[in-house]
Amino acid sequence: MRNFIYKIQAFMRGRYGFDELNMSILVIALIINIVGRFIFNFTARMIFRLISFALIIIFIFRMLSRNCYQRNRENEVFKPIFTKTVDFFKFNYRRFKDGRTHRYYKCPNCKAQLRVKNIKGKHTIRCPKCGNQFQKKIR
């Protein structure tokens, strides 16, 4: 087993490996693959399978690539999209998790998301980002 790991390490030396873009390509390929299995139409199912296969090829190509400079540049272009997507899911997961105890409001001035304790009554909310104050009523 240890020998096997050494062999993989030797094989991967100088190769690009794993990054945010590759992780996303793999996840998207898997999702397309799984969704494709539930499609009844033969042609559409084949197209899904083909796209999933193509993405896996790209994933393997990028992972084993020796042109680390180019792969890194691709990842840098992709990173902001990745961060935004992760933040979106993190935010909605949190919102879902404390939906009973907290309310979420957008600051009317700077559009920042504000998290407020769910207590009945009229509240003056102060945005910590821009200092703007606004009223909200929680029933």
Ligand SMILES: [Zn+2]
């Ligand atoms: Zn604000």
